Amino acid sequence: MTAAPATTGTARTGQWRDRSILLVTCVGLFVTQLDLTVVNIGVSEVQADLDVGTSTATWVVDAYFVTYAACMLSFGAVGDAIGRGKVFLAGLLGFTLASVACALAPGAGALITARAVQGLFGAAVLVASLSILVHHFDGPGRARAIGLWSAVAGVALVAGPTLGGLIVDGLGWRWMFWINLPIGLLGMAAGARVIPRQATVERRLDWRGQLLALAALASIAFGVESLTAAKGASVTGWTAVVAGALLAVGFVASQRTAAAPLVPLSLFRSRAFRGANTAALLLNFGTLGLLFLLSMYFVRVAGKDAGVAGLCIAPLFGAYIVVSTFAGRAAQRWGSRAPAACGMAVAGAAVALVATAAAERQLVLLVAASALCGSGIGLTLPALISVSVGEVDSERAGLASGLNNTARQIGGSLGVATLGGIVSASGTLATGIVRALSVNAAVFLLAAWISVIALPKRRGKE
Numbered sequence: 001m002t003a004a005p006a007t008t009g010t011a012r013t014g015q016w017r018d019r020s021i022l023l024v025t026c027v028g029l030f031v032t033q034l035d036l037t038v039v040n041i042g043v044s045e046v047q048a049d050l051d052v053g054t055s056t057a058t059w060v061v062d063a064y065f066v067t068y069a070a071c072m073l074s075f076g077a078v079g080d081a082i083g084r085g086k087v088f089l090a091g092l093l094g095f096t097l098a099s100v101a102c103a104l105a106p107g108a109g110a111l112i113t114a115r116a117v118q119g120l121f122g123a124a125v126l127v128a129s130l131s132i133l134v135h136h137f138d139g140p141g142r143a144r145a146i147g148l149w150s151a152v153a154g155v156a157l158v159a160g161p162t163l164g165g166l167i168v169d170g171l172g173w174r175w176m177f178w179i180n181l182p183i184g185l186l187g188m189a190a191g192a193r194v195i196p197r198q199a200t201v202e203r204r205l206d207w208r209g210q211l212l213a214l215a216a217l218a219s220i221a222f223g224v225e226s227l228t229a230a231k232g233a234s235v236t237g238w239t240a241v242v243a244g245a246l247l248a249v250g251f252v253a254s255q256r257t258a259a260a261p262l263v264p265l266s267l268f269r270s271r272a273f274r275g276a277n278t279a280a281l282l283l284n285f286g287t288l289g290l291l292f293l294l295s296m297y298f299v300r301v302a303g304k305d306a307g308v309a310g311l312c313i314a315p316l317f318g319a320y321i322v323v324s325t326f327a328g329r330a331a332q333r334w335g336s337r338a339p340a341a342c343g344m345a346v347a348g349a350a351v352a353l354v355a356t357a358a359a360e361r362q363l364v365l366l367v368a369a370s371a372l373c374g375s376g377i378g379l380t381l382p383a384l385i386s387v388s389v390g391e392v393d394s395e396r397a398g399l400a401s402g403l404n405n406t407a408r409q410i411g412g413s414l415g416v417a418t419l420g421g422i423v424s425a426s427g428t429l430a431t432g433i434v435r436a437l438s439v440n441a442a443v444f445l446l447a448a449w450i451s452v453i454a455l456p457k458r459r460g461k462e
Contacts, residue, residue, distance in 0.1 A: 020194040021136055022145050025129035026152040027187045028092050031180055032122035033153050035064060035099075036412075037160025037317075039115075040291050041310050042173040044299040049173065052108045054296075054429075055229050058420030061292060062413055063112045066221055067119030068126075069409030070214040073262045073402055075127040077205050084131045085195040089188055091124030096184030103177035127402070132195060154324070158317040161295070165310025204260035212251040213262065217410060219244030221417040228421025263403065267391075273400070275454020276387035279340060280404050281411035282447035283384065286440050287377055289415030290351060291316070293433050293440070294370065296423070297358055301430045312363070315371035323378030336383040336390075340451040343380030347373045348444030355437035358430075376444075380451075387455055415443075 039046075039061055047057040079087040098117040105111035130149065137145045167175045223240030230237060255261040268274050291313065298309035327339060350373035357366035388404040419436040426432030 017194060018137070018145075020190070021132065021196070022148065024187060024191045024194055025088070025132055026149055027183065028088060028125045028191070029129045029149060030152050030156045031092075031183045031187070032095060032125045033156035034160050034163070035118060035122065035180070036068075036288070037157055037291060038164035038167075038176055039064070040295040041161045041164035041299075041306050041313070042168040042176050043292075044296060045168050045173040045306065046108075046111070050108045050111070054420060054424045054432075055225065056108050056112075058225055058292075058416060058424075059112045060108070060115060062221060062225075062416045062420070063115040064119040064122070065288070065409060065413035065416060066218050067116045067214065068123050069119075069406055069413055070217045071120050071123040071210065072127055072406045072409065073213075074205065074207075074210045075124045076131060076402065077260065078124075079128050079131050081205065083197065084128045084135065085191070085197060087124050088128035088132060088195060089191050091121045091128060092184055092187050092191065094121030095125060096180055096188070099177045099180035099184065103174045103181075136196060154317070154321045158314055158321060161291070161310040161313040161317075162307075163310070165306035165308065168306035170307075206254075206258045206260055206262045209251060209254045209258055209262045212247055212254055216244050216247035216251055217413065219247060221413050224414060225417035225421040225424075228418055229424035231425050267400065267403070270391045271454055272387050272456050273391040275450055276336075276340075276384045276391070277404055277407040279344070279447045279450045279454070280381075280384045280388070281407045281414075282443050282450070283344070283377065283380060284408040284411035285415035285418075286347065286351065286444045286447070287415075288412035289419040289436070289440050289443075290354070290370070290373065292416050293419060293423070293436055294354075296429065297366075297433050301358075301433065302361070302363060312367050313370065315367055316374040319371040319374030320378040320381075323375045324382055325378075327379045327382040335457045336387045337451060337455040337457050340380045340383040340387075340455055341448045343376040343378070343383070344444050344448035344451055345376070346379070347376030348441045348448060350376060351437055351441035351444055355434050355441060358437060359434045373444075380447075383455070384451075415440075 043057050043060055046052075046060055047054070075087055075091075095118055098114050098121060101114035102111055102118065105114055133145045133149055164176055167173075167179065219240045221244075223237045223242075223244055226234045226237030226240060252265070255263050255265050294313050294316070295309060298304045298312050299306060302309075304312065327343075350369045353369040354366055354373065357363070357369055385404055388400045391400070419440060422436040422439060423429065423432035426435055
């Protein structure tokens with residue numbers, strides 16, 4: 001008679017622990033994902049307050065993307081070696097301290113440096129949070145946990161522009177970073193209590209490959225932004241691009257000989273895998289580049305308050321969330337090629353319409369076209385992830401998913417750098433934004449073409 005209550009109590013304790021772990025990891029994910037979008041809406045305020053040009057303001061956004069993208073792959077191995085919980089808590093601590101440094105930054109140089117540190121630790125939080133869920137849950141519980149984790153990432157993207165606008169209007173741009181302090185402290189305090197300890201495993205860490213990847217991406221992004229801003233006439237820009245290309249070659253060479261490479265090159269023997277990741281890179285080039293351009297347009301060209309600008313941008317990600325919920329079924333029914341190609345084509349046509357609306361100052365049409373673009377993005381992304389994971393053996397599915405995520409973040413960093421450079425090179429801000437939007441539309445259409453020629457008609461390996 002006494003056994004049942006004990007069993008019930010144990011079950012309830014287990015459920016409470018599961019929910020607590022899920023909540024803590026989602027809080028960490030939310031705050032780091034939020035900083036992918038929240039700063040965009042305040043970049044014009046930062047630019048005015050610190051008295052810097054568009055080129056410098058671009059790096060307030062892009063410094064986060066570069067380190068976030070380049071460092072993502074290493075933290076899985078680091079978590080195995082020292083403990084996923086330790087990586088999560090250390091990442092959250094570093095991210096919180098870097099956020100405080102951003103809020104206190106006396107100038108653009110200090111702010112950009114702190115943003116780069118934010119991206120480094122943000123990558124640690126993202127990778128460790130997902131790894132904790134994968135190893136703690138199993139069966140249907142794992143699928144539900146990862147589904148909720150993914151939904152939180154989407155909510156952060158939607159909330160970023162709106163929340164950023166309200167904060168900038170009400171409190172000033174520095175509070176975009178101060179809000180991370182209480183969230184980070186709460187996450188660390190709760191995480192230290194509920195995240196389970198793990199047995200570590202011996203893993204070799206490819207530090208050489210990591211440093212080469214980070215240096216290559218940063219150099220290429222800086223060079224591309226410099227060249228586009230100077231219309232190709234920049235010795236510094238060309239030097240950075242060439243150096244970045246050489247570093248990238250060095251990275252590939254290092255992966256061939258590394259005992260535990262960050263990126264096993266054998267994965268790229270599959271044409272579909274290469275195509276899916278290339279398309280994913282271009283997808284985020286267009287998506288985060290569009291967010292950057294719309295943020296500048298609504299505030300500095302249309303003259304809207306940051307809060308209003310955030311509300312105008314929210315339909316872009318809102319439509320993405322809604323459509324992506326059903327897009328996985330489309331990929332299962334019709335294969336990956338059709339949803340990916342159609343989604344990219346829709347996004348490209350929609351951004352072309354955004355460019356036209358921006359040139360003619362038709363704000364209602366601009367917002368509607370942005371939402372249409374979000375629908376195209378939402379249709380595309382699940383198909384690309386499905387191909388990336390489906391083209392590898394099951395034991396490498398996590399690595400393949402991580403590579404796809406990394407490709408997308410690299411695309412985002414290059415998109416902001418390239419399109420920001422185009423804006424800087426133009427005579428007026430309004431003209432520059434319209435030109436950059438036109439380039440952005442072409443990038444989406446290029447991704448649609450790659451999807452047609454590279455992705456399989458049906459799910460699975462070709």
